[in-house]
Amino acid sequence: MVKQIDIIKPSKIFPNQDLVCLRTMVHDDPGSIDTYLKIGGYEQLKQILKKKTKPEAILAELKTSGLRGRGGAGFPTAIKWSFMSRDYDGMKYLVCNSDEGEPGTFKDRDILRYNPHQLIEGMLIAAYVMGTRVGYNYIHGEIWREYELFEKALDEARDHGFLGENILGSDFSFDLFAVHGYGAYICGEETALIESIEGKKGQPRYKPPFPATYGIYGKPTNVNNTETFASVPWILEHGGQAFQDLGVENSGGVKLFSVSGHVEKPGNYEIKMGTPFSELLNMAGGIWHRRKLKAVIPGGPSTAVVPAALIENATMDYDGLQKIGSSLGAGSVIIMDDSTCMVSALKRLSYFFYEESCGQCTPCREGTGWVYRVIKRIVDGKGTREDLELLTDVSKKISGRTICALGDAAATPVLSFIKHFRPEFEYFIQHGHSMVNTK
Amino acid sequence: MKITIEIDGQKIEVEKNTTIIAAADKAGIPIPRFCYHKKLSIAANCRMCLVDVEKFNKPLPACATQVADGMKVSTTSKIATEAQQSVMEFLLINHPLDCPICDQGGECELQDTAVAFGSGQTRYKEEKRVVFNKNIGPLISTDMTRCIQCTRCVRFLQEVGGMMELGMVGRGEHSEITAYVDRSIQSELSGNIIDLCPVGALTSKPFRYKARTWELIRRPTLAHHDSLGSPLEAHIKQNKVIRMLPREDEAINECWISDRDRFSYEGLNNEDRLQVPMIKEKGQWKESDWETALTLIGEKLKDILDQHGPEALGILISPQSTIEEGILAKKISKTLKSPHIDHRIRQSDFSIEHEASPWLGSHIDAIGQFDQYLLIGSNIRNEQPLLTSRIRKSVNQGASLFVINSIDADPLMTVAEKMIQTSHKLPHTLAKVLKSMTEIKGVLKKDIKFIKADIEKIKTDKVSDAIAQHLMKNVLAGKKNNTSILLGQIAQEHPDYSTIYKLAFEISKLSQATFGVLPIFANSVGLHAVNVLPEKGGLNAYEMLEKKLKAYVLLNIEPQLDASNAQLMQDAIVSSDFTVALSTYNSKYLKNANVILPVSPFTESSGTIVNMEGRVQSYTAVTQSLGQSRPAWKVLRVLANHLDLKDFDYESSADVKEAHLKSKNQFLSKELSNSIEITSDYKIRITKPKQFSRIGEIHQYCIDPIVRRAPSLQTAIQKSKAFAKLNPIDMKSLKLKVNDKIQVTQGKQSTILIVIEDVSIPEGSIYIPSGIDDTANLANNYGDVTVKKITARSGS
Amino acid sequence: MIHADDIKLIDKELKKFPDNQKQSAVISALRIVQTRHGWLSKEHISDIAHYLGMPEIAVMEVATFYNMFNLEPKGKYQITVCTNISCMLRNSDEIVQHLEKKLGISFGEVSKDKKFSLKEGECMGACGSAPLCLINNHTMHEYLTTEKIDQLLASLK
Numbered sequence A: 001m002v003k004q005i006d007i008i009k010p011s012k013i014f015p016n017q018d019l020v021c022l023r024t025m026v027h028d029d030p031g032s033i034d035t036y037l038k039i040g041g042y043e044q045l046k047q048i049l050k051k052k053t054k055p056e057a058i059l060a061e062l063k064t065s066g067l068r069g070r071g072g073a074g075f076p077t078a079i080k081w082s083f084m085s086r087d088y089d090g091m092k093y094l095v096c097n098s099d100e101g102e103p104g105t106f107k108d109r110d111i112l113r114y115n116p117h118q119l120i121e122g123m124l125i126a127a128y129v130m131g132t133r134v135g136y137n138y139i140h141g142e143i144w145r146e147y148e149l150f151e152k153a154l155d156e157a158r159d160h161g162f163l164g165e166n167i168l169g170s171d172f173s174f175d176l177f178a179v180h181g182y183g184a185y186i187c188g189e190e191t192a193l194i195e196s197i198e199g200k201k202g203q204p205r206y207k208p209p210f211p212a213t214y215g216i217y218g219k220p221t222n223v224n225n226t227e228t229f230a231s232v233p234w235i236l237e238h239g240g241q242a243f244q245d246l247g248v249e250n251s252g253g254v255k256l257f258s259v260s261g262h263v264e265k266p267g268n269y270e271i272k273m274g275t276p277f278s279e280l281l282n283m284a285g286g287i288w289h290r291r292k293l294k295a296v297i298p299g300g301p302s303t304a305v306v307p308a309a310l311i312e313n314a315t316m317d318y319d320g321l322q323k324i325g326s327s328l329g330a331g332s333v334i335i336m337d338d339s340t341c342m343v344s345a346l347k348r349l350s351y352f353f354y355e356e357s358c359g360q361c362t363p364c365r366e367g368t369g370w371v372y373r374v375i376k377r378i379v380d381g382k383g384t385r386e387d388l389e390l391l392t393d394v395s396k397k398i399s400g401r402t403i404c405a406l407g408d409a410a411a412t413p414v415l416s417f418i419k420h421f422r423p424e425f426e427y428f429i430q431h432g433h434s435m436v437n438t439k
Numbered sequence B: 001m002k003i004t005i006e007i008d009g010q011k012i013e014v015e016k017n018t019t020i021i022a023a024a025d026k027a028g029i030p031i032p033r034f035c036y037h038k039k040l041s042i043a044a045n046c047r048m049c050l051v052d053v054e055k056f057n058k059p060l061p062a063c064a065t066q067v068a069d070g071m072k073v074s075t076t077s078k079i080a081t082e083a084q085q086s087v088m089e090f091l092l093i094n095h096p097l098d099c100p101i102c103d104q105g106g107e108c109e110l111q112d113t114a115v116a117f118g119s120g121q122t123r124y125k126e127e128k129r130v131v132f133n134k135n136i137g138p139l140i141s142t143d144m145t146r147c148i149q150c151t152r153c154v155r156f157l158q159e160v161g162g163m164m165e166l167g168m169v170g171r172g173e174h175s176e177i178t179a180y181v182d183r184s185i186q187s188e189l190s191g192n193i194i195d196l197c198p199v200g201a202l203t204s205k206p207f208r209y210k211a212r213t214w215e216l217i218r219r220p221t222l223a224h225h226d227s228l229g230s231p232l233e234a235h236i237k238q239n240k241v242i243r244m245l246p247r248e249d250e251a252i253n254e255c256w257i258s259d260r261d262r263f264s265y266e267g268l269n270n271e272d273r274l275q276v277p278m279i280k281e282k283g284q285w286k287e288s289d290w291e292t293a294l295t296l297i298g299e300k301l302k303d304i305l306d307q308h309g310p311e312a313l314g315i316l317i318s319p320q321s322t323i324e325e326g327i328l329a330k331k332i333s334k335t336l337k338s339p340h341i342d343h344r345i346r347q348s349d350f351s352i353e354h355e356a357s358p359w360l361g362s363h364i365d366a367i368g369q370f371d372q373y374l375l376i377g378s379n380i381r382n383e384q385p386l387l388t389s390r391i392r393k394s395v396n397q398g399a400s401l402f403v404i405n406s407i408d409a410d411p412l413m414t415v416a417e418k419m420i421q422t423s424h425k426l427p428h429t430l431a432k433v434l435k436s437m438t439e440i441k442g443v444l445k446k447d448i449k450f451i452k453a454d455i456e457k458i459k460t461d462k463v464s465d466a467i468a469q470h471l472m473k474n475v476l477a478g479k480k481n482n483t484s485i486l487l488g489q490i491a492q493e494h495p496d497y498s499t500i501y502k503l504a505f506e507i508s509k510l511s512q513a514t515f516g517v518l519p520i521f522a523n524s525v526g527l528h529a530v531n532v533l534p535e536k537g538g539l540n541a542y543e544m545l546e547k548k549l550k551a552y553v554l555l556n557i558e559p560q561l562d563a564s565n566a567q568l569m570q571d572a573i574v575s576s577d578f579t580v581a582l583s584t585y586n587s588k589y590l591k592n593a594n595v596i597l598p599v600s601p602f603t604e605s606s607g608t609i610v611n612m613e614g615r616v617q618s619y620t621a622v623t624q625s626l627g628q629s630r631p632a633w634k635v636l637r638v639l640a641n642h643l644d645l646k647d648f649d650y651e652s653s654a655d656v657k658e659a660h661l662k663s664k665n666q667f668l669s670k671e672l673s674n675s676i677e678i679t680s681d682y683k684i685r686i687t688k689p690k691q692f693s694r695i696g697e698i699h700q701y702c703i704d705p706i707v708r709r710a711p712s713l714q715t716a717i718q719k720s721k722a723f724a725k726l727n728p729i730d731m732k733s734l735k736l737k738v739n740d741k742i743q744v745t746q747g748k749q750s751t752i753l754i755v756i757e758d759v760s761i762p763e764g765s766i767y768i769p770s771g772i773d774d775t776a777n778l779a780n781n782y783g784d785v786t787v788k789k790i791t792a793r794s795g796s
Numbered sequence C: 001m002i003h004a005d006d007i008k009l010i011d012k013e014l015k016k017f018p019d020n021q022k023q024s025a026v027i028s029a030l031r032i033v034q035t036r037h038g039w040l041s042k043e044h045i046s047d048i049a050h051y052l053g054m055p056e057i058a059v060m061e062v063a064t065f066y067n068m069f070n071l072e073p074k075g076k077y078q079i080t081v082c083t084n085i086s087c088m089l090r091n092s093d094e095i096v097q098h099l100e101k102k103l104g105i106s107f108g109e110v111s112k113d114k115k116f117s118l119k120e121g122e123c124m125g126a127c128g129s130a131p132l133c134l135i136n137n138h139t140m141h142e143y144l145t146t147e148k149i150d151q152l153l154a155s156l157k
């Protein structure tokens, strides 16, 4: 067996107080329940149950914290939770979205293996607030080990009486199960994920109705990202304001950034919102092989690529990235150095969306294939002058006309790559080969 | 609640929960669509219906967007048209533009929409996708490269058909519609997916390459194979019906038809269609002409009547005959003073005979709106393929279905409670429910006519109690009981039908449920209403055969296939002196008749039928009569002339109806009542079969001479048609293995069948279908049977 | 026939869902059966359909939708290499070429001795340790180099 090399520990780089979701990582055996208990884990749950804290009070704290959904859309979590009707007395479900599969995103995996109990506690608090009886954590198909680790964590939590009937002697009951995906990026989309939990193909549902009224088995359901849930215990422990204060306006708290691509030390970095991009790049050891930065996809392929010049002075938060025409997404920072052929990179990304389109709606099913084939044709040296207009036009025609946001996501790279690197595309079409001397 | 919205500047008042597309449809504003269908769930996947809704920054699908008060929609703004054009372009990039060779050409939603909303030229230079075709059975042909993945077919089979037989496998661009591993589609409603398919991916296999759609003449007609009377459109080329499609009537068939109604037209063009009168001389069949044949019949019948009196003649007419044919036949028998006439050829117990009309007891559209259903003696999917979908919809939306039957047939919907008992125990099972009802506090027993001493002896059980509770709960709470109790074909053909009827009737009285019968044939209700029944002292269909009369007149009957007791009918004809058959086909089962007169099927004739809800529907011929065949009403009229009967001078079938059908309403109502007066106490006949009770069900594709000759439908069931089926326990006790041969005997005849194991058959029963060649010599469809295993030696 | 041990595993999955929602366990059931046999035959699909009370075509829909199911026999070791952007930037192509050369097969193929098959993967949610591959859908190998591939192949018996 090849020994797995552990990911570079952010603890080595950061003072602990900034660590929220990965705060166990400064300890040995970070994923165990003992470690979590040692750092005060499950204390928030205990307090809530003991004091019978009003859900409204928790929601208020959450609101103050400025926590926004970490799954990509950045929707304020407190508002989302308040959509779930408290009066509805039928079954309600809670879902954690650990299906990260958008290229460049690998932060939830580290939460699952290094701090699963904080996620469980976060979900318990969410369940308490929203009155959900059963929860599922949907885990990406390719990370089997993390699924097993999480199942183990669930057993530990159950053994400690944190899950099940009448938790810690209260009248609050909640059970949580792990569900394993099996290779479909689209299941990260929350309604596709719900369909998948129901044992169907992961085809997104048309919304409305939203999961809060019509989710799993047609019952009210709340879906949040792993990192979102995992942030909650910290917020309650330190207060919403403390979390907000870590970040900047509109972007409260800290965020996990998954840095991948052409850096010396790829990995997850949990840093304050609003941290300059340059600082993050530094932490990741800078561009590898002493090459130069060419472009960055700051939030995963569904966010626009930005050239080096634009991002060098940007800050890593919702507004900061919006200002430069991109967005924070899931915080998946893909770094490309000057040896990167942007045409080939786009080919790979459009292949991804073409492969992963669920196929139900026409523009996405037909459009993603069309886009991929045209780019492939260009890379094969058979591009024509009209192709760039065609690509732009087809992408625009997918965008905004599909059931779920994958259509928009598929269009974004095409539009932004061509916008920022047009000469490179034109060169390729004209000469039949890349402008960049790859290796 | 009504709200007002605006589409393209037009103000429209609509119900609050409708969608934009439904509102636009009502107002006649066109919105293109492929995946949307008003009768199916909303998928919103084709994106063709995108419209521009004020205050939204992107176009919304009209099919999935609910209206809101004051909403302003544009279907023609730049946002909307650009969206529509782009979706159209996407749909066409991978669509083979093979309209010239496509069966759908000329009636293709994609083609029409492309013309109206597309841009005209393609910018797609890459290779088009090719999808392999699937073999999904003899009825539907596939060209899957043309599929646009709207999933209407998948949703139809799941939601209306009740069984997920098609799916969209794969993902993204590789998605394709398919059945599981080339399995044939089983649904009895499958043909509707041909109509639903907006492109030419699913087309009719029997119709394939038969014609281009613009060559067809389209004429309205009515379905004749069940008692729904679905409105049809016959498509004709060169005086032949080569396709049948539904006409839409929300109150009858919604927009569907059963496969039987769709594909049975093939039987109309069968090669054994009789084109000239046939006379048997010295045992040899000879072609004849009308004059000779009718003169011969006139003379022969007059002779017999002179010699033996009017009681020597029996007239049996098919329950699919029109009321005009029924009226004329009845008039002939009356004028001749011959009291023996009947149309109930598959019935064997007639003790409630004249009182009760076999009608539904409610309107068809009301059938989909009950909260509870109790089905008694009905394999409803087989008997009422399309009506079943209304009940299914209701059950899927929360209604409860209870079943009492002698086969555990899967209705493809959730059954809340069921009591399955071997067929001779069917009345007993029903009595249990009645007894359970009388045990509920507050139920009055005194009105029940069922013999008290007998009911004391009956033991109730958990299920009968549960059904009784459900039936009574509203009544006891002082609320309206919105329950439908229906008697199916198995009940109607049961040897104790009248007991079953009485019990069911009493149950429905006690529970204040709506009581009805599911009429078996196209005109069961109409012929009953115009009294094509024996006169006082006359013999019913069964007795006429038992008594072995001297002469029979048969109208559109294939004796051994259409009888409740094939052997009996066969013997009666053999022993008669003279049998005249009016028949569309030159059937081998008519070889013992003396004269056969060629009569036209409904498509070549005119007349009136009355459907299960009492709806009177007339139709006219859609093609000319084949050869010398003539409409039966005309033949009966001329026959009357040849019998020297007076007052048979009708010019048309409409004349007959005009002169004799008292009601001029769209619905018969006075004529229809299924209430009975139970005048004396009754009891259950305890019959115990020597070995097995037969379940002699008839498959829906064998129900009448036309369907039996429709090749594609026959192919669809050919592998499953002729099996005997036994419960595993009975299989074991007879030491039988699946596919063993058995000899089954009824009366003095026996036949050899292959036996298979089937848990839906209760112990003590054997399923031996009727209406097929293999069992055409057996006796009572629901009588006693003995079964013997054929060992290798005795078999070879 | 589903193996008795697999039935136990499936039953365990079923406990996660309401009694009337057996279909929810279908992905797990397919995974469990595939893990034993390496792929899913038509019989496996039918068996699972019967066990969970689902129409076969519905199981087929699921089996063909999720990438990690194999509907054809594969090598004893199926190596799935992620080639998506983050891995591509870290030379996953080189890893793929190396594997193709060593095994004599390309993506989608099975080696003659049926020991190996290669598959192109989409993002595995582990891009920080790119390039990487997955053996038989269960074991991930990260920070790959051609030398590590050699070691890995040698360790797969």
Ligand SMILES: Cc1cc2nc3c(=O)[nH]c(=O)nc-3n(C[C@H](O)[C@H](O)[C@H](O)COP(=O)(O)O)c2cc1C
Pocket: A068, A069, A070, A071, A072, A073, A074, A075, A080, A097, A098, A099, A100, A101, A102, A185, A186, A187, A188, A189, A190, A191, A223, A224, A225, A226, A228, A229, A404, A405, A406, A409
């Ligand atoms: C194509 C697509 C893929 C997505 N993938 C993920 C994912 O892997 N993980 C995730 O948390 N959210 C993903 N999302 C977003 C979810 O739909 C949803 O918004 C999110 O889980 C909500 O959680 P949050 O509010 O905590 O962010 C995806 C959305 C789309 C359209």
Ligand code: SF4
Pocket: A186, A203, A204, A356, A357, A358, A359, A360, A361, A362, A364, A365, A402, A403, A404, A405, A406, A407
């Ligand atoms: S946009 Fe693509 S992935 Fe999303 S529902 Fe439509 S086809 Fe499926």
Ligand code: FES
Pocket: B032, B033, B034, B035, B036, B043, B044, B045, B046, B047, B048, B049, B050, B061, B062, B063, B064
């Ligand atoms: S008709 Fe509305 S999306 Fe297809």
